[in-house]
Amino acid sequence: MNPIDLVWAALGFVLSLLVFSYLIGDNPLFRLAVSLFTGVTAGYVADILLFQAIYPRLIYPLLGGTVTTSNAITHVITPLILSGLLFFLPTRKLAFLGRIPLALLLGAAGAFTISGAVLGTILPQAHATIELFAPGQMKENLPENLVIAAGTITTLMYFYFGARFEIGKPIRRPGWIEALAWMGRIFLFITLGAIFAGVYTTSVTALVERINAFWNIVTTLIR
Amino acid sequence: MSGITCTQCQRENPEDALFCRFCNEPLGSQPSEQPLPDETTVDTAGSDQEPIPDWLAAIRDRKQKESPPVPNAEPAKDDSTLETVLSSLGGGKQKNNMLPISNEEGQPATSDARQAEWLSNIRSKISDGKPPDGEMPAVGGEAGQTLQQADEVEEIGEPVSASNINQPAAEAEDALDGLANTDKDDPMLQEGATIPECQPGLEVTIDETAEKIDSGQIEPKSGFPGKDAESRSDSEETGEMPVDLPGRHLRAGEQQSQSPELVDALEDIPGILPGQEIKYHPPRQTTAQSPSDSTTARISMFETTLLAEKEEHGSPLYKRSRSSFIVRWVIAALLLGLISLVQLSNAAPSRLPQSIPVEIVDFYTSISGVRAGANVLLILDYEPAYAGEVETAASAGIRLLADKQASFFTVSTSAHNLFLADKLLTAVNATGTDLEVPFLGTDRFTVLGYLPGGQSGMQGLLRDFKGSLPLGLNLSRTTDIPGLSTIHNLNSFDGILILTDNPDTARTWVEQIQPLLTSPQLWMVVSSQAVPLVRPYIRSGQIDGLIGGMYGAASFEQVLREPGPATQLWNGYYYALVFSLFIMATAGILNYLGFSILKTHRGESS
Numbered sequence: 001m002n003p004i005d006l007v008w009a010a011l012g013f014v015l016s017l018l019v020f021s022y023l024i025g026d027n028p029l030f031r032l033a034v035s036l037f038t039g040v041t042a043g044y045v046a047d048i049l050l051f052q053a054i055y056p057r058l059i060y061p062l063l064g065g066t067v068t069t070s071n072a073i074t075h076v077i078t079p080l081i082l083s084g085l086l087f088f089l090p091t092r093k094l095a096f097l098g099r100i101p102l103a104l105l106l107g108a109a110g111a112f113t114i115s116g117a118v119l120g121t122i123l124p125q126a127h128a129t130i131e132l133f134a135p136g137q138m139k140e141n142l143p144e145n146l147v148i149a150a151g152t153i154t155t156l157m158y159f160y161f162g163a164r165f166e167i168g169k170p171i172r173r174p175g176w177i178e179a180l181a182w183m184g185r186i187f188l189f190i191t192l193g194a195i196f197a198g199v200y201t202t203s204v205t206a207l208v209e210r211i212n213a214f215w216n217i218v219t220t221l222i223r
Numbered sequence: 224m225s226g227i228t229c230t231q232c233q234r235e236n237p238e239d240a241l242f243c244r245f246c247n248e249p250l251g252s253q254p255s256e257q258p259l260p261d262e263t264t265v266d267t268a269g270s271d272q273e274p275i276p277d278w279l280a281a282i283r284d285r286k287q288k289e290s291p292p293v294p295n296a297e298p299a300k301d302d303s304t305l306e307t308v309l310s311s312l313g314g315g316k317q318k319n320n321m322l323p324i325s326n327e328e329g330q331p332a333t334s335d336a337r338q339a340e341w342l343s344n345i346r347s348k349i350s351d352g353k354p355p356d357g358e359m360p361a362v363g364g365e366a367g368q369t370l371q372q373a374d375e376v377e378e379i380g381e382p383v384s385a386s387n388i389n390q391p392a393a394e395a396e397d398a399l400d401g402l403a404n405t406d407k408d409d410p411m412l413q414e415g416a417t418i419p420e421c422q423p424g425l426e427v428t429i430d431e432t433a434e435k436i437d438s439g440q441i442e443p444k445s446g447f448p449g450k451d452a453e454s455r456s457d458s459e460e461t462g463e464m465p466v467d468l469p470g471r472h473l474r475a476g477e478q479q480s481q482s483p484e485l486v487d488a489l490e491d492i493p494g495i496l497p498g499q500e501i502k503y504h505p506p507r508q509t510t511a512q513s514p515s516d517s518t519t520a521r522i523s524m525f526e527t528t529l530l531a532e533k534e535e536h537g538s539p540l541y542k543r544s545r546s547s548f549i550v551r552w553v554i555a556a557l558l559l560g561l562i563s564l565v566q567l568s569n570a571a572p573s574r575l576p577q578s579i580p581v582e583i584v585d586f587y588t589s590i591s592g593v594r595a596g597a598n599v600l601l602i603l604d605y606e607p608a609y610a611g612e613v614e615t616a617a618s619a620g621i622r623l624l625a626d627k628q629a630s631f632f633t634v635s636t637s638a639h640n641l642f643l644a645d646k647l648l649t650a651v652n653a654t655g656t657d658l659e660v661p662f663l664g665t666d667r668f669t670v671l672g673y674l675p676g677g678q679s680g681m682q683g684l685l686r687d688f689k690g691s692l693p694l695g696l697n698l699s700r701t702t703d704i705p706g707l708s709t710i711h712n713l714n715s716f717d718g719i720l721i722l723t724d725n726p727d728t729a730r731t732w733v734e735q736i737q738p739l740l741t742s743p744q745l746w747m748v749v750s751s752q753a754v755p756l757v758r759p760y761i762r763s764g765q766i767d768g769l770i771g772g773m774y775g776a777a778s779f780e781q782v783l784r785e786p787g788p789a790t791q792l793w794n795g796y797y798y799a800l801v802f803s804l805f806i807m808a809t810a811g812i813l814n815y816l817g818f819s820i821l822k823t824h825r826g827e828s829s
Contacts, residue, residue, distance in 0.1 A: 195756070
């Protein structure tokens, strides 16, 4: 291990100890590590955005001569105008101009999200669930397929919140939906439990990896 | 804020209010515990008060001399007859609604002790069964007239309704009140001004009074001082006779003696002239006034919801006890000691995964099918905090691709993940010392940098890869990178490996690029926390392989039969999880037993 790597390893070890000090509660050492990480991250991100987003997409096309007459409007002028309009957001009278690019951003993001969710998740997942009961695949793993189908249907029923309002009676869903929703709640419990177990497992893995790295450094120094 | 509480609705009103602003109940009948404002009193003895005019002092002195000694104006508690007669004279409730006045000693008058001297005379007259000896109070003639009318009516024995009597009585009270609250700027009260003579013993009849009122000599006043137009309109709506109409003193049979102009003027007022019926307009039945039960229930539910939303629910303060603090430290120390001991022991990994998940097998099968020298896009979208787990999980797969002489191109949609690319390859090289070709510093490993735009950036990669990433990390043109000469869009790659710790990021990548992918394989390496939400995409066939967390990495190394970083960390990982399960189970049992014992003790004590 060369000296530079040793310094970085020692620094990482000290910072890990500072983070571990949160075991005794919030303290200045922990806040120092967090502040250091936040500050370094902010500076690094600003640098990356400047050289990886603004320069390649706004300045480089102009300086590098990649802009032609045909794509000037779409590649440079339009982004430049929309970016410039964002500077009007803090003003009071011309803030509406700054909301134009924001509206475009939100609309595009919504369009991408909806189309992606429909084409990339809802339809394929529904198709996969239905396909479990295709004539050719129904005999294979039938219990597992039934559990998957039951979990899908009952979980969807749990999120059905329509109910009829009647005087003198509590607002409840229809009985059969209530029963399915009760089953769906069990599947939700299991899912949330699995997610919690995954989060804990991730934390344990990070802890084990850090302790292993620490002892590797120590043993390297000893040798 | 000090105010007057309404006896009807129990709401607070300003201290100078005459009527309740909520229910319009007169507030003059407040008990004496409400202190009267100082402005209503005239304190002649106080040196700090404004001195009263000489003429007023003279009037008071003369009145004191002329008036017989009046017993204390305490209400006769045992004289029900007197109270009945007084109530018929003053109108009961209306008597109590009169403005408070001050007595001659300058003390604030209360509702029980505000009777003036002349009123005491009336009382004595009634109790004795003869007219009072005293004269009318030395006040303005108008008040004297009205009270004299009351005497006259009683003497001649005419049937007089209370409404005919209480109004003049109220006028008298009003006049007294006005006298007590005289304005010092009034020219009549200036020094040297002529004081109008009192008219004691003025004998008028009620008919004469009515004529004077009608001719304008006497200004009629409302029965309730301060009664506004709104209350009148209310009384009209409910069918009551307005109390302050000009012709209210007329009785049946007297209309003929009035002037034609007066009759014409009164014709338009319903219920005044004989033979006219009072038109009663019942309240309209609308849905707002009589809502249905369903509407009422909905309104109630809505109001309940609003009330619940307005309630502040502070977050419960949780203060750890000292014992829990100690237990936490003990558990942390045990866990750290156990992991350190296991990792330092360098023991052979035990209890490695025996059942290989399906997605691991798919991952191996898919990578095995990639051609040699394939172009693989590495998408690094994990936080640095999870680098240890993700890099450990991805190490075996990257080494397998490296064995196939693959070229790697890295992209990240997170700006602070770029340095992780070099770290990843360093970690892979450190564990895979048997790699045939070193990757760092060669053309087979290219960091393309940050991909801005999020979802639109992902879509851009599908259309024009190099157009979406015009410059690399070292600001070199992507069009000049030799390895990208054959890359036009994402479908030009042989495989796409997504490394992430966030299930939402994994889902976004799948949703945006998978439906349009034709040839490249799509693999994922995710942390343990993302596995439950990513696994459905394996079952639907949208992902060709998945390694999830330490368990997946160890399983993949089992498949490869090449111990890697996951195998090195496996013992510490395994025993840490076993210890955690033991702590959870023990804590759960102790918690259950503790609560059971506590419940038993509480049951016994109760």
